[in-house]
Amino acid sequence: MKLGFTPEEEEFRAEAADWLNTQMAGEFADIKGITTLTEKAERRKEWEQHLGEHGWSCIGWPKEWGGRSATLAQQVIFAEEYARAGVPGRVNHIGIELAGPTLLAFGSEEQKRRFLPGIAAGKTIFCQGYSEPNAGSDLSAVRTKARLDGGEWVVDGQKIWTSLAHISDWIFVVARSEEGSKGPKGLTFLMMEIDQPGIEIRPIKQINGDAEFNETFFDGARCPEDSLIGAVGDGWRVAMGLLSFERGVSTLGQQMAFRNELDEIIAAAKANGAAHDPLIRQRIAKAEIGLRLMRYGALRMLSTTDHSKVDGAALTYKIQWASWRRSLGELAMDVLGQAGEITDNPEYEWSVLPNLFLYSRADTIYGGTNQIQRNLIAERGLGMPREPRGDK
Amino acid sequence: MDFVFTEEQQMIAETAQGFFGENATSDRTRAAMAGDGVDRQLHRDFCEELGLGGVIVPEELGGVGLGYVEMAIVAEAAGYNVAAMPLLGINIAAAMIAAGGTDAQKSDLLPAILAGEKIAAAVGNDTVSHDGNSISGRLEFVPHGNVADVFILAHPDQVWVVHAGAPGLSIITHTTMDQTRPLATLVLDGVAGEPLADTQAAITASQPAAWITLAAEALGGAQACLDRTVRYANERVQFGRPIGSFQAYKHRLADMMIEIEQARSAVYWAACANDENSDDPQLALHAAKAFCADTFFKCAADMIQLHGGIGFTWEHDAHLFFKRARSIQTLLKDGNWHREQVAKQILGEAA
Numbered sequence: 001m002k003l004g005f006t007p008e009e010e011e012f013r014a015e016a017a018d019w020l021n022t023q024m025a026g027e028f029a030d031i032k033g034i035t036t037l038t039e040k041a042e043r044r045k046e047w048e049q050h051l052g053e054h055g056w057s058c059i060g061w062p063k064e065w066g067g068r069s070a071t072l073a074q075q076v077i078f079a080e081e082y083a084r085a086g087v088p089g090r091v092n093h094i095g096i097e098l099a100g101p102t103l104l105a106f107g108s109e110e111q112k113r114r115f116l117p118g119i120a121a122g123k124t125i126f127c128q129g130y131s132e133p134n135a136g137s138d139l140s141a142v143r144t145k146a147r148l149d150g151g152e153w154v155v156d157g158q159k160i161w162t163s164l165a166h167i168s169d170w171i172f173v174v175a176r177s178e179e180g181s182k183g184p185k186g187l188t189f190l191m192m193e194i195d196q197p198g199i200e201i202r203p204i205k206q207i208n209g210d211a212e213f214n215e216t217f218f219d220g221a222r223c224p225e226d227s228l229i230g231a232v233g234d235g236w237r238v239a240m241g242l243l244s245f246e247r248g249v250s251t252l253g254q255q256m257a258f259r260n261e262l263d264e265i266i267a268a269a270k271a272n273g274a275a276h277d278p279l280i281r282q283r284i285a286k287a288e289i290g291l292r293l294m295r296y297g298a299l300r301m302l303s304t305t306d307h308s309k310v311d312g313a314a315l316t317y318k319i320q321w322a323s324w325r326r327s328l329g330e331l332a333m334d335v336l337g338q339a340g341e342i343t344d345n346p347e348y349e350w351s352v353l354p355n356l357f358l359y360s361r362a363d364t365i366y367g368g369t370n371q372i373q374r375n376l377i378a379e380r381g382l383g384m385p386r387e388p389r390g391d392k
Numbered sequence: 393m394d395f396v397f398t399e400e401q402q403m404i405a406e407t408a409q410g411f412f413g414e415n416a417t418s419d420r421t422r423a424a425m426a427g428d429g430v431d432r433q434l435h436r437d438f439c440e441e442l443g444l445g446g447v448i449v450p451e452e453l454g455g456v457g458l459g460y461v462e463m464a465i466v467a468e469a470a471g472y473n474v475a476a477m478p479l480l481g482i483n484i485a486a487a488m489i490a491a492g493g494t495d496a497q498k499s500d501l502l503p504a505i506l507a508g509e510k511i512a513a514a515v516g517n518d519t520v521s522h523d524g525n526s527i528s529g530r531l532e533f534v535p536h537g538n539v540a541d542v543f544i545l546a547h548p549d550q551v552w553v554v555h556a557g558a559p560g561l562s563i564i565t566h567t568t569m570d571q572t573r574p575l576a577t578l579v580l581d582g583v584a585g586e587p588l589a590d591t592q593a594a595i596t597a598s599q600p601a602a603w604i605t606l607a608a609e610a611l612g613g614a615q616a617c618l619d620r621t622v623r624y625a626n627e628r629v630q631f632g633r634p635i636g637s638f639q640a641y642k643h644r645l646a647d648m649m650i651e652i653e654q655a656r657s658a659v660y661w662a663a664c665a666n667d668e669n670s671d672d673p674q675l676a677l678h679a680a681k682a683f684c685a686d687t688f689f690k691c692a693a694d695m696i697q698l699h700g701g702i703g704f705t706w707e708h709d710a711h712l713f714f715k716r717a718r719s720i721q722t723l724l725k726d727g728n729w730h731r732e733q734v735a736k737q738i739l740g741e742a743a
Binding site: 001002003004005009073076266269270275278281282284285286288289290292293296297299300302303304312313315316319320371373374375377378379381382383384385386387388 | 393394395396397398401461618622625626633634636637639642643645646647649650652653654656657658660661663664665668670671672675676679682683728731732734735738739740
């Protein structure tokens with residue numbers, strides 16, 4: 001058991017940090033420090049391409065597909081340095097972290113050739129079409145239909161909470177391809193081009209005034225017959241495999257962004273005197289401890305090579321960070337006091353900490369609510385009997 | 393970066409778990425509770441047969457010569473079974489003597505403590521007065537003070553060895569809520585202490601030994617609370633279903649697991665950081681002590697609640713964990729104090 005990195009790994013860290021800091025001080029200085037998903041989206045698409053051109057886009061992917069075949073430790077280091085340098089989140093994170101790995105795991109050679117180079121080059125932006133108005137936590141209740149018609153899939157239905165659909169090029173869709181099928185059976189996983197007459201995107205305005213989610217309507221939307229990943233009716237397995245990619249190295253980068261948020265709260269508390277309040281001090285200490293424990297939890301999770309074992313750290317990570325960050329938002333407001341409740345921006349845009357407070361209410365909902373997470377932990381981690389289900 | 397047990401560490405874990413599982417049984421713990429709080433057979437077997445008394449003591453001093461990770465592994469296994477033995481005293485006293493003792497103290501005391509022939513208790517206090525090495529005053533809440541043969545008494549000016557039979561020393565035995573680790577009061581009236589050679593080295597060595605032991609013990613205890621409650625949740629049927637199938641129940645089990653996973657990260661971060669002297673070893677100690685003690689208390693409290701009436705009885709073991717957890721929360725500084733140390737450090741006020 002060890003925490004330290006090798007000299008070679010530290011060299012890699014210096015190289016990555018140096019390159020990232022140079023970009024953020026130069027050509028891309030205008031996007032440094034952005035914390036929302038939507039701000040300056042066009043510039044950030046250029047940043048995606050810039051990363052791709054310099055080989056820093058998806059370093060964990062195999063070399064033949066535009067990656068660096070980077071080791072786990074290198075990926076950890078890059079994720080940390082990326083966030084430390086104040087580089088904004090990746091507008092194509094769905095493509096890099098979900099679509100790409102799914103294609104690597106389930107896609108045909110032809111599909112890999114078709115999609116992976118574009119994702120790696122930052123030119124193919126993906127979004128995710130899972131949730132529906134009546135299929136959120138219960139994903140197996142998907143109703144969006146797909147049927148074959150003259151060598152093409154035709155899709156009708158509606159998806160919701162489609163993050164960044166309005167700036168994406170492609171969407172992957174889980175749709176019911178077998179008439180009358182129920183639950184996880186009869187679903188198919190399709191890759192669809194967004195820019196077509198059968199797809200309409202409507203932004204959903206959120207409590208913080210921003211609109212990163214969308215409703216996505218499919219009305220006779222089409223894609224070629226070979227656009228499916230896996231087999232017809234095998235969409236559930238692909239979708240579940242994809243969800244398992246959602247945890248991993250990117251958690252370390254996420255934590256570094258949390259680090260920046262906590263540091264901003266600490267600075268605010270020192271500036272306005274809140275840091276003298278013993279109760280605020282306790283909460284700041286708890287936040288700091290929680291953040292550190294996330295880091296070491298992630299390192300444990302990443303160091304575990306036996307993935308056949310149910311890994312407690314991995315199962316509990318989502319609810320851990322989401323709850324931690326929600327509390328952080330509340331701490332931020334308590335530190336700021338009433339100053340946190342006003343903005344000079346007439347467009348209802350908020351600075352980092354009030355925005356964190358508002359946005360973090362979503363953290364404990366998306367990607368599986370805290371309640372669903374507790375079910376997963378109890379059932380998969382502790383072997384508790386499943387909740388009886390009504391309709392199946 | 394490889395933040396998982398090595399094969400050797402895994403082996404030590406299995407050995408320690410097997411040993412405490414087999415020997416630190418409820419019956420034996422309860423027998424010790426009815427006496428002076430120590431299962432002497434357990435203590436001797438642990439030291440002699442298992443030979444894990446001096447995990448962090450260098451081999452040339454009769455120890456095992458391993459690190460805090462291994463020490464934590466052992467303490468976690470002891471905590472899992474609320475073992476009634478003076479492990480805390482062994483770990484702290486041995487660390488202090490090894491780091492700061494004179495050659496004579498090392499050769500006289502360490503073998504006896506590591507062999508389980510002498511019970512050691514360590515206590516820190518700046519309220520006693522001393523005239524050179526003659527000490528007077530009162531030391532309260534000394535873990536295993538009622539049974540110790542030798543005390544390591546830490547004062548900012550000097551650390552002393554004091555023997556239980558020393559003239560001027562009287563020991564007041566208390567009935568302690570946690571009967572698996574009784575607390576005593578020492579009253580000193582001009583007691584002659586034998587000074588350690590290096591005060592600072594001894595005090596520095598005492599901190600990771602003490603706080604990692606307690607944090608790891610708490611982690612093990614919390615895990616035991618969860619495991620036992622999970623078993624009960626599968627066996628106990630109400631309304632025609634195992635109670636573990638009800639969301640209101642399973643969500644509380646999930647919450648226990650979420651806390652425990654973090655506690656596990658805390659213990660092994662603190663252990664590793666102190667072994668490697670990297671990644672904020674001091675911060676890690678405070679984080680681990682505060683977080684793990686609270687986690688243990690929450691899990692032990694939930695264990696009682698989730699067992700219903702049976703969990704409140706003397707017959708059930710839940711109260712052993714609950715009382716041990718409560719005691720760890722205050723022992724060697726409470727959570728608020730440890731978090732305040734974290735706050736000072738991250739607010740840039742550290743001394």
